[in-house]
Amino acid sequence: MPDITTTELKQRQQAGETPHIIDVRETWEVEESRIPGSQNIPLGTLPQQLDDLEELKDREVIVHCKSGARSASAKAYLTQQGFTNVRNLEGGMLAYQAQ
Template identity: 35%
Template sequence: MTADAPKAPADLDAAALRRLLESGAGPRLIDVRTPGEFETAHIPGSHNVPLDLLREHRDELRAHLDEQVVLICHSGRRADQARQALAGAGLPGPRVLSGGITAWRAAGAPVATGRPRWELERQVRLVAGSLVLASVVASTAYEPAKWIAGVVGAGLTFAALSGTCAMGMALARLPYNRGPRTDIATVLGALVKEHR
């Protein structure tokens, strides 16, 4: 890093973000979880821009965002991916809420709630665990069924190493997880309206 290169802002913990929001000069909050996750619980005043939508329309979004942006997800991983996507579009300064909405709720900070749903990560654990259990039980009658458990284990290992989860992406597309439709025109309209 050269002396002329700007430093990336540090991530914010829940207490620091709460102080900023209570000061009245808080940053713009962009929640990159699925619409279903967002509908279940989100920080009041945040905007839902699902990670896939953000990646696809990052240049359009860049025109409506400045460095005073905090990215939010369940735990911080997807928000970091969103930060990288926005950095690729020329926005160097977004921060990430450390620990995501999980840390925000644990700190007792205000949350707007809607229809309750299981978090996507919990759904992945349920499906992966069920597949492993079923394949082990089935392998007592049909020995090659044990390989299903191996494939699931390999997928989970790859997900941990790569920071992506094919099972999670597939589950996010289920009607249960979709929530209200979120499109780029709606997102940009909300961002413009808030900026006025």
């Protein structure tokens, strides 16, 4: 799946869409700022959370972190685990907040 830009995500949110967003940053980072409605699963704990995400395997899942590196790893991991529609938020939280 192609990645998603912050512009596209914000437009969809303003239109009332509620895509499933997973924030793979550490908990302390999320406490400082978060995308409304996002679910925090730190990258290091993602393998232990797979069972909880089973119903999302064929749905769109947007992953993000601070700049896009950790979420790129999360996208690759989830794709390897059979998730079919994972998109990385380009530029991560830094880009989201800059808009």
